[in-house]
Amino acid sequence: MDWDKLVQLLVSGLTLGSVYALVALGFSMVYGILKLLNLAHGDVLMVGAFIGWGVIGWLGGAQDPKVAVWILIVLMLMAAMAGCGFLGVAIERFAYRPLRRAPRIAPLISALGVSFFLQNSVLLLFGSDFRSYETFDLVEPEVGISWGPLTVWIIRLVVIGSAFAMMAGLWLLVTRTKLGKAMRATAFDREAAAMMGIDVDKVIVKTFFIGSALAGAAGVLVGLVFGQINHFMGFNYGLKGFTAAVVGGIGSIPGAMFGGLFIGISEALSVGYIEDFTRGRLGSAFSDLVVFLILIVFMIVRPQGIFGKPEVKKV
Amino acid sequence: MRKGLIAASLGLLAAAVIVTSALARSESAATPAQVAACTNVSLGFLGPLTGPAAFLGQEQISWLRFGAQKFNRQNATRFKVAAGDTQLKAPVARTVARRFVADQKIMAVIGGSESQAVRVSGNLFERANLVSVSGSATAVDLTKGRPFTTFYRVVPHDGIQGPQIVTFVAGNLKAKNVVVIDSQDDYSVPLASGVSRGLRARNVNVDRESVSADDTDFSSIVANVGNDVDVVVFATQVAPAANTLSQQLREQGKKAIVFGTDGAYSPSQFKPRTGYVSVFAPDIHFDPKARALVREYNRYSKNKSFGAFGPATYMAGVVAMTAITKACADGSATRPEVTTQVRRTNIASIFGGTVRFSRVGDPLPTRFVIYKIANGKYSPAG
Numbered sequence: 001m002d003w004d005k006l007v008q009l010l011v012s013g014l015t016l017g018s019v020y021a022l023v024a025l026g027f028s029m030v031y032g033i034l035k036l037l038n039l040a041h042g043d044v045l046m047v048g049a050f051i052g053w054g055v056i057g058w059l060g061g062a063q064d065p066k067v068a069v070w071i072l073i074v075l076m077l078m079a080a081m082a083g084c085g086f087l088g089v090a091i092e093r094f095a096y097r098p099l100r101r102a103p104r105i106a107p108l109i110s111a112l113g114v115s116f117f118l119q120n121s122v123l124l125l126f127g128s129d130f131r132s133y134e135t136f137d138l139v140e141p142e143v144g145i146s147w148g149p150l151t152v153w154i155i156r157l158v159v160i161g162s163a164f165a166m167m168a169g170l171w172l173l174v175t176r177t178k179l180g181k182a183m184r185a186t187a188f189d190r191e192a193a194a195m196m197g198i199d200v201d202k203v204i205v206k207t208f209f210i211g212s213a214l215a216g217a218a219g220v221l222v223g224l225v226f227g228q229i230n231h232f233m234g235f236n237y238g239l240k241g242f243t244a245a246v247v248g249g250i251g252s253i254p255g256a257m258f259g260g261l262f263i264g265i266s267e268a269l270s271v272g273y274i275e276d277f278t279r280g281r282l283g284s285a286f287s288d289l290v291v292f293l294i295l296i297v298f299m300i301v302r303p304q305g306i307f308g309k310p311e312v313k314k315v
Numbered sequence: 316m317r318k319g320l321i322a323a324s325l326g327l328l329a330a331a332v333i334v335t336s337a338l339a340r341s342e343s344a345a346t347p348a349q350v351a352a353c354t355n356v357s358l359g360f361l362g363p364l365t366g367p368a369a370f371l372g373q374e375q376i377s378w379l380r381f382g383a384q385k386f387n388r389q390n391a392t393r394f395k396v397a398a399g400d401t402q403l404k405a406p407v408a409r410t411v412a413r414r415f416v417a418d419q420k421i422m423a424v425i426g427g428s429e430s431q432a433v434r435v436s437g438n439l440f441e442r443a444n445l446v447s448v449s450g451s452a453t454a455v456d457l458t459k460g461r462p463f464t465t466f467y468r469v470v471p472h473d474g475i476q477g478p479q480i481v482t483f484v485a486g487n488l489k490a491k492n493v494v495v496i497d498s499q500d501d502y503s504v505p506l507a508s509g510v511s512r513g514l515r516a517r518n519v520n521v522d523r524e525s526v527s528a529d530d531t532d533f534s535s536i537v538a539n540v541g542n543d544v545d546v547v548v549f550a551t552q553v554a555p556a557a558n559t560l561s562q563q564l565r566e567q568g569k570k571a572i573v574f575g576t577d578g579a580y581s582p583s584q585f586k587p588r589t590g591y592v593s594v595f596a597p598d599i600h601f602d603p604k605a606r607a608l609v610r611e612y613n614r615y616s617k618n619k620s621f622g623a624f625g626p627a628t629y630m631a632g633v634v635a636m637t638a639i640t641k642a643c644a645d646g647s648a649t650r651p652e653v654t655t656q657v658r659r660t661n662i663a664s665i666f667g668g669t670v671r672f673s674r675v676g677d678p679l680p681t682r683f684v685i686y687k688i689a690n691g692k693y694s695p696a697g
């Protein structure tokens with residue numbers, strides 16, 4: 001057993017999984033409250049990545065930043081979270097709220113439209129070229145925690161750490177605050193919550209703000225750790241984030257966190273070991289096969305996901 | 316009654332003759348449109364203007380437009396460029412190709428930029444007798460056995476690139492352990508397989524890996540790269556992907572360097588600390604004879620950066636425009652005439668020498684150029 005390789009794959013999986021978890025949280029929160037699949041969520045991540053890139057450029061570029069690197073990263077995250085939060089609120093106000101009483105297919109189509117609108121807006125504004133965070137100019141790849149022959153780049157630790165901090169923050173918000181209680185009540189029964197004096201519209205707006213802010217942060221983290229961003233990057237992350245939300249149990253916050261990490265680590269391990277396990281019959285090209293096989297198995301065996309509860313209908 | 320029937324049949328026959336001749340007239344009336352086309356001719360550009368290889372298509376169309384402007388100025392012609400975005404997707408390329416076939420103003424297509432676009436559009440263009448000249452499609456099978464009689468390219472094919480990479484990696488770099496990665500598309504899989512076979516034949520240990528063209532993270536693949544691996548050959552059409560791969564090799568402390576195939580050639584997007592890249596045409600930045608052209612393009616594009624894709628497409632454009640101008644010598648031109656003139660091409664190349672085509676549409680003679688990259692700076696290596 002090559003332990004170095006295993007640890008390296010786990011670190012890769014945790015990095016990917018943290019990003020997927022942040023995206024899955026947005027999917028889950030919105031679905032929990034509105035029973036709506038926000039298919040534009042991945043594109044909100046993409047907008048966040050571009051906001052972060054804009055902040056780097058505004059503060060002198062990666063080669064010669066005007067502020068300390070950690071301040072730069074905090075500013076990027078804050079700007080992307082604020083920008084994407086307000087973008088999420090706008091999407092809810094103009095694309096979903098007018099369709100709240102429409103058949104369920106209508107907001108789904110609207111979400112697809114928003115997705116294309118965001119992609120093409122960014123294409124128009126920034127062009128089709130890939131943009132680079134040039135993170136290796138900010139922090140050398142050799143800077144990190146060394147363990148034997150292994151070095152884990154500090155930026156990966158920042159990505160994993162900040163994703164976990166945000167997930168913990170969200171968990172505290174949902175379980176320990178009045179807003180969290182209102183969110184849970186709205187998710188449980190929107191009409192009853194309204195009758196109890198909860199301003200449901202306000203709760204929905206705040207849910208969109210938080211979910212989209214998390215996606216914006218995920219966009220910056222993707223840009224930081226993988227370097228390249230482009231206007232169509234949201235699709236892939238949206239798809240994997242959605243898969244993570246379904247595997248974890250859509251509508252469940254711990255489920256989204258777990259699902260993200262589970263999918264990320266599965267993807268990394270399948271790239272690393274699929275060839276060994278299949279005795280060379282399948283190569284790394286088939287790593288997505290493993291990820292989506294997991295999704296199919298869960299849909300068949302446990303359709304409500306790991307943390308989800310089966311829907312019981314009174315007859 | 317019978318007379319009536321005969322009269323009616325004759326009447327119908329006469330009507331049919333009149334309708335047929337009217338239709339024939341209307342068809343022949345299309346000819347003046349083609350005559351007029353000599354003063355209103357477009358070149359269709361078939362390449363990725365959006366999507367993961369947009370950097371390539373944008374550079375190409377910019378050079379093509381620059382070429383058309385320059386050619387028009389020098390020859391008092393009025394060529395225009397019609398953009399067709401393939402998004403690096405074969406079905407989209409086929410749809411764009413249909414549009415070009417239907418547009419009578421288009422007398423030649425520049426592209427497809429990518430091999431899969433040529434594969435799906437080649438027979439459409441062939442049926443319409445519409446010539447296409449590519450400045451970057453390098454797959455071997457596009458000309459082997461002449462599957463598309465109206466397809467030409469000004470760049471050499473991967474049958475030349477693969478062995479050159481093998482010779483360089485095994486001979487010049489003396490690599491003993493190599494990882495070859497493809498990006499799961501029509502361009503990279505045959506090229507990566509050819510390189511793997513060639514390296515194995517020279518007793519180099521080869522491990523084959525594969526990534527998706529949309530992937531942005533290669534850290535799991537990099538974990539598979541052993542510490543004893545000398546070179547990672549990455550067959551990709553996405554230069555930023557090659558850049559990310561080289562960064563993640565550094566991040567994991569691997570000594571292997573990345574050797575990118577021609578799709579990765581981009582001095583602005585593939586900037587490893589150490590690496591190599593092969594390309595189908597010399598980068599004219601390094602050619603003193605091309606200084607005036609580079610200056611002129613920089614003025615035109617307001618100093619947009621470029622690599623080797625743009626100038627090769629410029630050359631493809633010049634081939635097509637020269638052929639159309641020759642076909643228009645008598646005041647009218649048809650698509651088959653343009654195809655004939657392209658086949659007879661014998662003009663000076665901006666890369667030195669002349670551009671001529673073999674029987675199957677490949678350029679004569681030609682080879683790939685290999686560049687070394689040190690701290691992001693390119694220099695010719697072989």
